[in-house]
Amino acid sequence: MFALRDGVMCYYSEQACRGIVYCNIAFEVGDVGGEAEMLLPLLASAITGLGTSDIPYHLMSHQIGLVFGGLRTDLEVADHAETQNPHAVIWMKSRFLVQYADEALPLLDQLLCQANFADHTRLREIMLEMRNDYRASIVQNGSAYAGLRAEAGLSTLEEKEERLKGISQYQYLDAVLAQPVEKVAAALEKLRDGVIRSCRSEVQLTCDPEHRRSMQDKLPALMVNLWSRDYTDIPSLSVVSDFKLLPLPSVDQPESLVTTTSVNYLAMAFPGALVFQPGFAAQSLISHLLSTGYLWERCRMRGGAYGASAGVHGLSGIFRFITYRDPQTARTLEAFFESFDFMSKQMPSDDLIETGIIALVGKELRPMNPGAKGLLAYRRHRFGITDDLRQENRDRLLALGQEDLRAELQLLNSAMQRGVLSMLVSPQALSEYGQAAELQANESQAAAQDSQQPSVEWLLRRAAVNQHVVVSA
Structure with missing residues (x-):
């Protein structure tokens, strides 16, 4: 592990990768609560699903396909084994050839910091896709949803995961779709500006040992927008003011x-x-x-x-x-x-x-x-x-x-x-x-x-x- 710049830590894993670089950036969002928390899955999807103000989505999608061998966002919830402190992390996971690093890292920077939420047509498509994917998966993955609900009745960690990945998230997305897309876009932009910050990030880097030094130098140098973002408070957001979470089951309330x-x-x-x-x-x-x-x-x-x-x-x-x-x-x-x-x-x-x-x-x-x-x-x-x-x-x-x-x-x-x-x-x-x-x-x-x-x-x-x-x- 070593520091990149401004206290951002990089966890390096030395592996024989044959010229492939695996670069994963984690943003800690465990302290995000209220409706801002409920919007985190949508934010994670929108980051890689939108273009920027300079590059529309169809061109950005083509460019991603040319530069990356894999690029996706993910949301993970877990307790620390010793402290039992709950963590929630937005992941930006990428894979590219080392010779494309000069193109890949600026693209990551643009997606993270400059996603164009003003593209309301594309944003609504993302919202519909997410909601419909949830709806289609409820019967297919019914055991996972029921299991998450049962566990949420016992654990604050699983309660958070249920809000972010369970039936509660499906119902929230359904409610969000009934709101004006402009309102959703404004909230997501505020949330992005609050959580995509260098002070919240850690980098996990896996590459050949001979490429470590160059990647260590290029990460902060080519991701200038991310490294220029210092700490700011998480905004208070309200998109669906009357949304109520489904009561969780308990010992006395199956x-x-x-x-x-x-x-x-x-x-x-x-x-x-x-x-x-x-x-x-x-x-x-x-x-x-x-x-x-x-x-x-x-x-x-x-x-x-x-x-x-x-x-x-x-x-x-x-x-x-x-x-x-x-x-x-x-x-x-x-x-x-x-x-x-x-x-x-x-x-x-x-x-x-x-x-x-x-x-x-x-x-x-x-x-x-x-x-x-x-x-x-x-x-x-x-x-x-x-x-x-x-x-x-x-x-x-x-x-x-x-x-x-x-x-x-x-x-x-x-x-x-x-x-x-x-x-x-x-x-x-x-x-x-x-x-x-x-x-x-x-x-x-x-x-x-x-x-x-x-x-x-x-x-x-x-x-x-x-x-x-x-x-x-």
Whole structure:
């Protein structure tokens, strides 16, 4: 790592790249809140989707194709593993041949700092494309959306990600499209001028060692607009003044999101281990064994779901079950609730545990191109995933046995009492549970359970009442 100029840090990864330069610029936007935060995904798309005042979009698009081997923006949300401070980052990811650096870097500078928001026709096209892509993906990726909603009910980090990448973002884009495009353009320009600043940026550079010095000199020299932008406050923005976020699900308020699908997507999230805690390795192995064994048999083979899996999110400390294109609701929830007891009673053999450990270790040893290696190393640095932490988790994983898994299964079974349920369902899926009177009749049963696990029927009745139409026919 070294400083470029004015305190902007560059994380350099030395790789054999054969003349290709991978240049990724990260802008920290974790402190952006309110409606400005909701506009960040649209801003990220507009940066590479618009031209400039000097170069219209159709010419800019052609020039990008000639100069870059890859150029895209992305938005990432993650906690720091040690401090647990949430981060949100706008990425500008690019790839070009080293001989094109003198053309590529000024183009990046123009896209970041001079995108022409006055091109209202093109901006509206971007907004429509984003909204329609979200709408088309809701059924296709229903498990991801339901999972994000369930996790958001437990974690401020996942709550932020849900606002930026989930159902809330889709609904916000839908509301933005009803506003005058001039109003949206003015807000995006103010937001761009607030967050695309050198003081918010870090550069991740991967290239051949003989090209490092020239790239180190060219980055600040050729990206003059970015380096001239110092700190400024984030403006307060209002585009959709009456927009209200969909209430998140909670332990006492499971939800059902109704769409035009004829199948269901179920997600249940509850507290799990953080990546630096001793139980993380065991929970990673448990989730793998459940996904490839019990859940496959119970939900896929018997229940008819296209997919079912378990997973633990180490940065937010959440364990999650999800199903994909699932014709069931009650039977799937029963499978979730019975999973840990089943595994405790029918503990996998030592050979099966060893196979699971090999599979988990193998995920970290997959081949990657030089750019992916450099970016992964930077992300681990930025989010506190140190080599010592990774080695510690691997040592714990390799030492796991049946008794370690049994102890962790008991903890997970207890944690399920604080589970949050979100379901993306068809209009008919919960019709038999949807009578409010029946729900009230079961309130006394739920109250009497106290710390006991809620019944499947109670959860479904509650979700049927806490119902939100996301996409209608």
